[in-house]
Amino acid sequence: MNTPKLRAAIVGSTGYGGVELIRLLASHPYVDVTSVISSSSAGSPIAEGFPHLTEIRADKLDDVDPALVSEKADVVFLATPHGVSMKLAPQYLEAGLKVIDLSGDFRLKNIEEYRQWYKHEPASQADVDRAVYGMCEIFGDEVEGQSFISNPGCFVTSAVLALYPAVKAGWIDPDSIIIDAKTGVSGAGRGLNLSSHFSEINENFKAYKINKHQHTPEIEQSLARAAGRPVAVTFTTHLVPMTRGIMSTIYASQQERRSAADFVELYRQFYEGRKFVRIRPNGQWPATKEVWGSNYCDIGFNVDERTGRVTVISVIDNLVKGAAGQAIQNLNLVMGWDETLGLQFTPVYP
Amino acid sequence: MNTPKLRAAIVGSTGYGGVELIRLLASHPYVDVTSVISSSSAGSPIAEGFPHLTEIRADKLDDVDPALVSEKADVVFLATPHGVSMKLAPQYLEAGLKVIDLSGDFRLKNIEEYRQWYKHEPASQADVDRAVYGMCEIFGDEVEGQSFISNPGCFVTSAVLALYPAVKAGWIDPDSIIIDAKTGVSGAGRGLNLSSHFSEINENFKAYKINKHQHTPEIEQSLARAAGRPVAVTFTTHLVPMTRGIMSTIYASQQERRSAADFVELYRQFYEGRKFVRIRPNGQWPATKEVWGSNYCDIGFNVDERTGRVTVISVIDNLVKGAAGQAIQNLNLVMGWDETLGLQFTPVYP
Amino acid sequence: MNTPKLRAAIVGSTGYGGVELIRLLASHPYVDVTSVISSSSAGSPIAEGFPHLTEIRADKLDDVDPALVSEKADVVFLATPHGVSMKLAPQYLEAGLKVIDLSGDFRLKNIEEYRQWYKHEPASQADVDRAVYGMCEIFGDEVEGQSFISNPGCFVTSAVLALYPAVKAGWIDPDSIIIDAKTGVSGAGRGLNLSSHFSEINENFKAYKINKHQHTPEIEQSLARAAGRPVAVTFTTHLVPMTRGIMSTIYASQQERRSAADFVELYRQFYEGRKFVRIRPNGQWPATKEVWGSNYCDIGFNVDERTGRVTVISVIDNLVKGAAGQAIQNLNLVMGWDETLGLQFTPVYP
Amino acid sequence: MNTPKLRAAIVGSTGYGGVELIRLLASHPYVDVTSVISSSSAGSPIAEGFPHLTEIRADKLDDVDPALVSEKADVVFLATPHGVSMKLAPQYLEAGLKVIDLSGDFRLKNIEEYRQWYKHEPASQADVDRAVYGMCEIFGDEVEGQSFISNPGCFVTSAVLALYPAVKAGWIDPDSIIIDAKTGVSGAGRGLNLSSHFSEINENFKAYKINKHQHTPEIEQSLARAAGRPVAVTFTTHLVPMTRGIMSTIYASQQERRSAADFVELYRQFYEGRKFVRIRPNGQWPATKEVWGSNYCDIGFNVDERTGRVTVISVIDNLVKGAAGQAIQNLNLVMGWDETLGLQFTPVYP
Structure with missing residues (x-):
């Protein structure tokens, strides 16, 4: 140009x-x-x-x-x-x-x-x-032409992209949602404190802010839009001895029995044309390294045949899709550009 | 002697x-x-x-x-x-x-x-x-004098020690139990395969065997003894880029509202005199490194005031309490010795 | 186009x-x-x-x-x-x-x-x-228009870029060169063996192929071109518990006393216009993460005032500048394109 | 007792x-x-x-x-x-x-x-x-009965145990010694600074304090006792993304050509009866994990047939043999007890 x-x-x-x-x-x-x-x-x-x-x-x-x-x-x-x-x-x-x-x-x-x-x-x-809330693949339509965008939280992006279509479709019970989230250490930033100290975190796995994380109401705010009523989730965060990556392992009860393949289909339709959400084939679950350094959010499913619960696995790079990448995606939407502009990175593997 | x-x-x-x-x-x-x-x-x-x-x-x-x-x-x-x-x-x-x-x-x-x-x-x-099943702190009485002991699985030890007292007391709904487990890589042994390959696992976090892990029925077998009826749990395992350590993050609905402090009290009474189970003070949750190299199982609690769900965090060293350490503890019980003999290691920190 | x-x-x-x-x-x-x-x-x-x-x-x-x-x-x-x-x-x-x-x-x-x-x-x-040997910043002139390029080894790239100008200038004694190299595990490939097994490598540091690494004669072949006579180096390789990155710490005796600032100046002139070799300011040494995911080779110097020895620190990403990146750079040179085409990645940090 | x-x-x-x-x-x-x-x-x-x-x-x-x-x-x-x-x-x-x-x-x-x-x-x-300087296996005789012991530095312990016998025997040229040392992050302590920050150190390898580390004169002080004259070494330290462990890779010119097997023999005689120094068989070099959590210092050798240089590899756990373990060993010597009392830990592997 x-x-x-x-x-x-x-x-x-x-x-x-x-x-x-x-x-x-x-x-x-x-x-x-x-x-x-x-x-x-x-x-x-x-x-x-x-x-x-x-x-x-x-x-x-x-x-x-x-x-x-x-x-x-x-x-x-x-x-x-x-x-x-x-x-x-x-x-x-x-x-x-x-x-x-x-x-x-x-x-x-x-x-x-x-x-x-x-x-x-x-x-x-x-x-x-x-401020317009810029969860691109869900509320992206509201962003174009705006001048003030609030970029979603990292855990929130991972959880809401994984839950919104199923809640919207009424397939899962919003009151049953449990989000067990895990993050790399870079999410805590470059500031100095003991919970980012190498010798404390390396070869260690820990939970923190159980039922207290400030991303909780942000997740619920979007899910409430899907459900058409207030939603309260159980949300736990853990620190993984790695630099980048978030996984949300999400559990929910189904309103009626559906298979993992049904969920794959539902989500593929919902995210049709949205390049940065990749719904994995039935039977495959994403690992954090498979989106490392990229703007992808990958999502996979399993249904426990015995209890009927669905498990949703969702991964992002917390600094890209969970922060800087989605912010640029929002700028693209603001400007009316293709949302993938400047963001088409292949994940770095290994 | x-x-x-x-x-x-x-x-x-x-x-x-x-x-x-x-x-x-x-x-x-x-x-x-x-x-x-x-x-x-x-x-x-x-x-x-x-x-x-x-x-x-x-x-x-x-x-x-x-x-x-x-x-x-x-x-x-x-x-x-x-x-x-x-x-x-x-x-x-x-x-x-x-x-x-x-x-x-x-x-x-x-x-x-x-x-x-x-x-x-x-x-x-x-x-x-x-074979006598040697979950020491729970069924240890059955071990003394026996000659054939089956040592519990690593995930199972972490999950059952964390759940048994609450199920036994009828405080939680057995049908609501979700166990989100995370393990270090040594649990997979020294055999060669891609999922133990350094470049594949380092800086990566992945789920595996969702709703398919062979430890599931072993967990349920012990919980059924506590509940007095069959129990089905949802059980997911994840691989953490570290060598040793298991954390189980466990979610359950309460039968009636109790506080985390109530759980601390219940578990302290249940495990009275059992040195290798450390119930953490209310408000504190254990990290895997805090039991690293030792035979401890540390357990902490949180109750979500909004949903009423209880979260139990339980950690062990998978190769010690989850394998070799508990096996020696079982030998101690078999022989009628103090169960802590030869196992009183301080966790290695950092 | x-x-x-x-x-x-x-x-x-x-x-x-x-x-x-x-x-x-x-x-x-x-x-x-x-x-x-x-x-x-x-x-x-x-x-x-x-x-x-x-x-x-x-x-x-x-x-x-x-x-x-x-x-x-x-x-x-x-x-x-x-x-x-x-x-x-x-x-x-x-x-x-x-x-x-x-x-x-x-x-x-x-x-x-x-x-x-x-x-x-x-x-x-x-x-x-x-086959034309494609060490781009040194012998790149020989590559243009050729149809068969042999891409240099990863350790070799790191060592030769760090040594060639000083040997060529006659500033260091070629017989005194000691290269202490460290590499991430991805250099060993995706094949399965115990020395790439996570539990063996994590929280471990080891030396291997001491004085036996097959990259030794390749390093010497290029240094001999610089020295105008055969050169034998002492070369040791170590495995670092990380995925990507090579550092060569190189020691040599000077022919006459010069300062680190002199080396900075010599190398900046030698690599003038070559974008992928970054000579660090006097007093600063590169870390492997500072070139991670990119095609850069960063080089820093120190002179020990007491012994007169010069220390050269050189880092690359073994999979980029040490393999795929330099291969593409060679293709660019073959085709007569700008050597940086398609390779202008900012290192991924952190 | x-x-x-x-x-x-x-x-x-x-x-x-x-x-x-x-x-x-x-x-x-x-x-x-x-x-x-x-x-x-x-x-x-x-x-x-x-x-x-x-x-x-x-x-x-x-x-x-x-x-x-x-x-x-x-x-x-x-x-x-x-x-x-x-x-x-x-x-x-x-x-x-x-x-x-x-x-x-x-x-x-x-x-x-x-x-x-x-x-x-x-x-x-x-x-x-x-203060009596407590390098146990070398100057331990001076410690018994004393009341004020100065415990050696971590890098120093690793380097001096690896060099003293060869310098003492006059087998290597003291002026040719180059020590390329690598340490885990715990050596820097629990204090907060950017160079112990997980996201900065994980998946990174860096050199620091080149020719400036305060352990340099301490190494030289002991080597001078061996050589009977002042010695100046070139000493570089690097940070490895792991918690514990030090490796010193040491290079020196020989006074006359000897084989690695000769060095093995010399060192085995020198350290005869000292349980915490393990001289590895010819052809085998120690890795840091092989002494992890223990008081051992393991040493291996290689001789470069082309240049005649000897390479010595020495590893310790920086917090045990490099600090707390050797301090207890010194207490044992002070009290006239067996030096291994309370220190006979098997390294933790993996």
Whole structure:
């Protein structure tokens, strides 16, 4: 194309979400990253903290200043912690930028749920109302042409893509849903704490935030849209000694007995034409490595003939489909482009 | 003690179960390992295949011959694959040896279940009937003085210790039980196949044998004793990129609402005096590394206030409490010794 | 471009080298992979053995038959073990295909060295003479327009790129060179053996083939071109519990005292314009993860002020720059294209 | 024995060295750990920070106060950072305690070297002179009956055990020694920094402190005793994505040509009767996992027939033989006990 490229700024470029946006956008045909931003490290070269970017990005980190950002960019990605995005997003919107926020600040439409689960003062209801929730394969139609997108959570993406069609079809009992989720360590970010310490995590497997994870109400918000009524799920998260990858192993009771093959068929129809959701053939379940480094969400099924329960296995790369990749997919939808633009990576295997 | 030590032979000494028996028994005050046995490698020094035993065990591997074994040993541990134990155990028993079998061959009292789940011809009902199932902390009373013990499966140990007291007390609905289990790779043994290949497993998390794992009926057999009626559970197994450790994350509906603290109290009473089951304080859940290299099974609880479901987290070292350690614990019980003899290892951390 | 794309076939598509070629070539603007080939699995869908390719490559594996391959492709990559390439390459050449061979069969110009180090009968001297050795940044000029390229070994690439400029400049004593190399496990391929078994390799570090690795004479062959005389190096290889990555830590005595900054300068000049060799600033050394998934070779220096020895640290991704990536780079050079075409991946971090 | 056990206190019980002392001493027949000490966490239960000690150690952490410690203990282990030990050791000695210091504060007899390499003010020369350097298998004779032992560094133990006999025998040129060392991450302790962050270290291999590591002069101090003259070595350290283990790959030129078998013989004679040094048979090299969790140092050799250089491979568990294990071995020597008391662990494999 001969038209100038869209200029993108990335706030939070010293974190894993930000640096993954840099990696992925480097291959995007219609986007240029014109500003990498970090309030804490402004002024130092980004390759100093991330030497893998040596000779790839020579620029220094910019400050978060909205005036500056709006001069250099058309769209800004906020790869910032919750509590930070809620301050920055309105300023960038006011400065005329499109905003794609990767934090949890604008995902929950009920701000009381935010207060309760995040243990933090929510953004204003007005700001939350402006944000469009960008679960691409499900609510993607609502994204086109918008200027403020709230990008879904990593666990949420994995769980909702795996559950939405079955709940929508009324095939499973929403009250029976149990989501046993497992994540690689990069989901916890680059900050320092004992639960990301190599010697504590290597050769270890642990559960955390049992029935307390802040992604719970976000999962339920989407499932409620499918069910047409409130839904409460049981949701447990575990830490796997690996860097990337999320698996959700999901259990639910069926409303009436169907086979795994029936589920394969239902989901293939539901996700028809959506390239990033791959429904595995009956009898095959995905492993996290099979989507590593890519924007795919792979889903497989099993039905326990004895109890009638269905098991759904869903995997994503938490930093791609669970964060930076889906954010770019949302930008593609905002711009009316093919949603796969710049995202057609083959998973890295092995 | 001045009486001679008990002489032990280990069949399957070139596998992980066998070599772990060698490691653990080296510290046992009343037992000497007098013969290490391998049908496939008989005649070669054990330290050749396991160089970590250099200068620790200079002996060569013996053959499985019952006459030979009964000359050299008083008790024989069978760390052999299923299908092999069923042939060897009767011969060793006939030769006058005590037998502790670590395989699945004699665990299922209903041999039709064996046929169905192991896809293999079962041992004779008579042989199965002679074997005492050695889940130490639950059915340990039945072990003392016996000469033929069937050692429980690794997943089974983790799941049944975590469920038995609650099922027995009638606190949870047996039909609601879902066991989401995760294991390190050593559980698959030293044999070569793609699912133990480093490049396939490292930085990967995968599910396998969904609703098909042969430990399912073994779990149900014990839970049925607790419930006083047949029980069917949903059981899924996953492979974690680590060497040792099993976690079972278990979900169940309560018969009436109780708190996690209630469960802590119930289990502490149930396991009173049993040193290897550690019930964690309310609000704390165990990680696999916290029992690594030891014979402990640690258990923690959470109750989801919204759905009422209880979550039980249970961890073991699959090669110790899940295999060699519990086998030695069973020998201790057989001999009427303190069950902790030779097994009081502090977990290796980190 | 409107001209039709170059059609590429990949022999050995069920191995890691082959599947990495598939991944990388999927992004190449001028190349289409028109045939994936495996003698052992011909007829079955490639996504069966590599489920990460689900919906990416629907085709079945072809047989190695030269007539068939020459119909479907213009160039063939041989990601085959040594001993196999020597049989296939001449047939494909005769069938009019360009051949890029990733095995060791045509790298050593002295076939007696092949016999000695590979413990295998060499290819004919005539066939070896036809092959052009494609160490791109050093001997790349010899590649353009050729039809038969021998792609360098993984360790060799890492070592020679790190040593050639200093040997050429006469700054280090060629007889003093010691290369202490470390590799991830994927270098050993997808075949099954105990040294790729997860439980044996995880949480383990081991040396292998000390002074015996078949890449030794290949390293020396290139260094001899730099030195203008025969060179013998001390070369040790180690296995690291990770999937991808090679580091060579190289020690040499200087002919006269120079600083690390001098080396940085010398190498920057030598590799001027070669995008895939990144010379790190003085005082900074690369880690393997900083080139993970990319075609970069990063090099850093230190001089020990007390002994005068120089230490050179060089890292690559063994499957990219050490195999599939450099093979594509060679194809680019053969075709007269920009050598970076289709290879401009940002390393995946973390 | 009927005499009361020796009472031991451990300062630094919230670090990895301290907690490993607790694990190992739990099996020591003549020692009771009567006080676990941490200045930072005094008053809180040790099992709070280390849940693997649940029901194993119920006690709370004590303060460092010398009067208190001397009441509760006979010997104190200092598993404290350098800079801290130099303050505490003299106070504990004065209070009548035996002191075994695991830090670097008293290892270098030349305090100027300490200043230069540790970038820190040294302990007084008088205090340094009182400390006996406890490299058990080499200088162990000097330890018996002493009350103040300085325990060697982890890398140092691995390197010096591997080099001392050959230097002493005059078989290798001391000026040619290059030590390429690799360590697991636990060597860096439990403190939080980016180089122990899981996502940064997993699937990564990196060099650090090239020619700058503070263990360099400590290695040279012992080798100088062997050589009878000052020695300067080239020493590089690397971080391996694993928790425990050190390998030193050591290169040296021979004074005259000898075979690997000659080295095996020389070392076996030198270490005759020292159970924790295992010289591997000619042609076999140790891997770190083969000493994991144990007090062994395993050593193997190769001679490059072309260059005449000898390669020595030496492995230890950095937290056992490289820290807590050797410290207990030193206590055994101090007390005149068998040096293997309480340390006869079989390596944990796999």
